[in-house]
Amino acid sequence: MGSGVAVDLENVWIKFGDFVAVREANVHINGGEFFSFLGPSGCGKTTILRAVSGFLEPSDGRVLIGGNDMAGIGPNKRPTALIFQNLALFPLMKVWENISFSMEVTGASAAERRKRADELLDMIALDGQGDKLPSELSGGQKQRVAIARALCANPDVLLLDEPLSALDLKLRQHMRTELREIQQRVGITFIYITHDQGEALTMSDSVAVMKAGVIDQIDTGHNVYDNPSTPFVASFVGENNVFRGKVKSISGEQAIISTNRSGDLLARVTPTQVGKLGVGDDAMMFIRPEALELGAATGNDKTTISANVVNEEFEGNSFSVFLEGDGGKSIKMAVPNVGQDHISDKGVNLSLHYDVNNAVVMPAGELASE
Numbered sequence: 544m545g546s547g548v549a550v551d552l553e554n555v556w557i558k559f560g561d562f563v564a565v566r567e568a569n570v571h572i573n574g575g576e577f578f579s580f581l582g583p584s585g586c587g588k589t590t591i592l593r594a595v596s597g598f599l600e601p602s603d604g605r606v607l608i609g610g611n612d613m614a615g616i617g618p619n620k621r622p623t624a625l626i627f628q629n630l631a632l633f634p635l636m637k638v639w640e641n642i643s644f645s646m647e648v649t650g651a652s653a654a655e656r657r658k659r660a661d662e663l664l665d666m667i668a669l670d671g672q673g674d675k676l677p678s679e680l681s682g683g684q685k686q687r688v689a690i691a692r693a694l695c696a697n698p699d700v701l702l703l704d705e706p707l708s709a710l711d712l713k714l715r716q717h718m719r720t721e722l723r724e725i726q727q728r729v730g731i732t733f734i735y736i737t738h739d740q741g742e743a744l745t746m747s748d749s750v751a752v753m754k755a756g757v758i759d760q761i762d763t764g765h766n767v768y769d770n771p772s773t774p775f776v777a778s779f780v781g782e783n784n785v786f787r788g789k790v791k792s793i794s795g796e797q798a799i800i801s802t803n804r805s806g807d808l809l810a811r812v813t814p815t816q817v818g819k820l821g822v823g824d825d826a827m828m829f830i831r832p833e834a835l836e837l838g839a840a841t842g843n844d845k846t847t848i849s850a851n852v853v854n855e856e857f858e859g860n861s862f863s864v865f866l867e868g869d870g871g872k873s874i875k876m877a878v879p880n881v882g883q884d885h886i887s888d889k890g891v892n893l894s895l896h897y898d899v900n901n902a903v904v905m906p907a908g909e910l911a912s913e
């Protein structure tokens with residue numbers, strides 16, 4: 544079907560009066576890529592999507608689609624299609640008529656429309672369902688019809704604004720896989736916005752993590768999770784334990800951080816900060832709950848943390864153990880459930896260790912929950 548068309552934002556600023564909704568966004572989206580903007584509510588994701596679709600012009604900077612400057616080109620003249628949370632299928636039209644609605648406007652014959660609708664039904668794995676009404680479909684099937692309807696006009700870029708948020712959890716998880724498969728089948732560029740990190744990580748080739756109008760990091764989902772470039776990304780994407788301290792020494796790509804509560808701890812300097820973090824700097828070190836293990840490290844006391852158990856929760860596949868951490872915040876450890884009754888009693892002092900590769904340190908900054 545379609546071919547991949549690149550989308551570029553060059554120094555894009557979007558202001559509403561004095562309020563800056565998007566600050567100096569520079570983004571390159573490869574043709575055929577599944578690209579997600581991930582960030583909390585109000586960070587500017589929808590505003591960026593509106594600038595790409597043409598419903599809003601940037602205050603400054605340029606939006607390019609397929610290398611062409613989109614300035615002054617309205618939404619219906621851009622090679623984009625947009626899917627919202629609210630699908631708005633026409634309830635009295637059959638599924639095939641819904642899908643091919645854009646062709647009716649251009650005067651295509653019923654036979655042409657039906658042929659195209661059937662091709663798209665095949666692609667979204669709903670072949671044979673064209674004569675149903677939307678009310679006869681499940682939530683996930685309706686979602687796929689909305690995608691087919693958007694694809695009917697052969698857009699080069701499909702823009703998706705939190706399209707799964709109205710679905711229940713199980714269906715949402717199922718639709719992630721479906722959406723990814725549809726994108727790979729169609730081969731066009733998908734730009735997806737979400738505040739759900741699970742969605743962004745499972746579907747995307749690349750993820751841009753946004754905070755209050757600013758893009759903090761653009762990377763693969765894996766890198767965003769394993770090599771966050773800022774404390775905001777480290778704390779927004781997945782769960783993370785934060786240890787605050789000052790940099791005591793640096794050796795190559797590793798640093799020792801002096802913390803108040805847990806003593807000196809060794810960590811890997813996050814890749815974007817190698818060579819930038821200095822001795823004496825205020826720093827934050829992050830270790831994910833699943834990277835903490837029971838027992839002291841052998842031969843390296845700088846990768847061992849000792850703390851008292853506050854409580855424990857049974858999660859089914861794992862136990863969450865909460866221990867007394869710095870500044871009243873707890874340290875969370877995730878221990879896989881392999882048949883044990885429980886992990887530890889309240890008040891017990893535990894030693895935990897970690898692999899230095901699983902602890903990242905960076906200059907102190909704003910956390911997602913602050």
Ligand SMILES: Nc1ncnc2c1ncn2[C@@H]1O[C@H](COP(=O)(O)OP(=O)(O)OP(=O)(O)O)[C@@H](O)[C@H]1O
Binds near residue numbers: 562564582585589590
């Ligand atoms: N037309 C507008 N006029 C004034 N302020 C606006 C306008 N549109 C958006 N904003 C503001 O810009 C900021 C970003 O809004 P945006 O809708 O892009 O956020 P979002 O990240 O998509 O959030 P959500 O996930 O809640 O949809 C918000 O503070 C919002 O109030």
